Amino acid sequence: RKEVEQDPGPFNVPEGATVAFNCTYSNSASQSFFWYRQDCRKEPKLLMSVYSSGNEDGRFTAQLNRASQYISLLIRDSKLSDSATYLCVVNIGGADGLTFGKGTHLIIQP
Amino acid sequence: GAVVSQHPSWVICKSGTSVKIECRSLDFQATTMFWYRQFPKQSLMLMATSNEGSKATYEQGVEKDKFLINHASLTLSTLTVTSAHPEDSSFYICSASGQGARTGELFFGEGSRLTVL
Numbered sequence A: 001r002k003e004v005e006q007d008p009g010p011f012n013v014p015e016g017a018t019v020a021f022n023c024t025y026s027n028s029a030s031q032s033f034f035w036y037r038q039d040c041r042k043e044p045k046l047l048m049s050v051y052s053s054g055n056e057d058g059r060f061t062a063q064l065n066r067a068s069q070y071i072s073l074l075i076r077d078s079k080l081s082d083s084a085t086y087l088c089v090v091n092i093g094g095a096d097g098l099t100f101g102k103g104t105h106l107i108i109q110p
Numbered sequence B: 001g002a003v004v005s006q007h008p009s010w011v012i013c014k015s016g017t018s019v020k021i022e023c024r025s026l027d028f029q030a031t032t033m034f035w036y037r038q039f040p041k042q043s044l045m046l047m048a049t050s051n052e053g054s055k056a057t058y059e060q061g062v063e064k065d066k067f068l069i070n071h072a073s074l075t076l077s078t079l080t081v082t083s084a085h086p087e088d089s090s091f092y093i094c095s096a097s098g099q100g101a102r103t104g105e106l107f108f109g110e111g112s113r114l115t116v117l
Helices: none
Strands: A004-006 A011-014 A019-025 A032-038 A045-050 A055-057 A060-065 A070-075 A084-091 A098-100 A104-109 B004-007 B010-013 B019-025 B030-038 B045-051 B067-073 B076-081 B090-098 B112-116
Touching: A004 A084, A011 A019, A019 A084, A019 A104, A032 A060, A032 A070, A045 A055, A045 A060, B004 B090, B010 B019, B019 B030, B019 B090, B019 B112, B030 B067, B030 B076, B045 B067, B076 B090
Parallel strands: A011 A104, B010 B112
Antiparallel strands: A004 A019, A019 A070, A032 A045, A032 A084, A055 A060, A060 A070, A084 A098, A084 A104, B004 B019, B019 B076, B030 B045, B030 B090, B067 B076, B090 B112
């Protein structure tokens, strides 16, 4: 089983819609979780951290379910500029414990 | 926010030559730097971790004699792909974490796209 698994998509979503995708992780000892955004041929950029209590940043909401070992990202009122690949990142501990998912490709259509 | 600069952005070289990629932290001291490789439609794969002033730790399957990493200062790390071959063509990205950064918060360079002919 892969350590961090994501649906690669692509998710084709009309502008203004709400879209959500999940990421599952296999190591129950994972300590921290993040969503990164990567545009085509660009470096990843931190979108948001994921806290146990869930957190929201504008149109983006991230949640963590430790019992089922997954994190989710919800995007409301999607914009064309949200089109990107969203990478799930899990830290199993220590600065070198980051594991990246393969990413979910999101396409917002006008 | 913190800035990491990577150079060059694009490089095309002949098979057998060596290519050096630089990664600089511009406004913070990067105690740890990471080098990743990303093939098309694949995830970022960690190649090695380097701490300033010490030898890099390479991931399994990454040849340390082929991918030379030097982290001589708190603001500069270099990756040299020696005797590059077409299969080394990839997107190489560095990232850094520094003092005070949250665990898992990495600052990425812009990436270097290597094409070996």
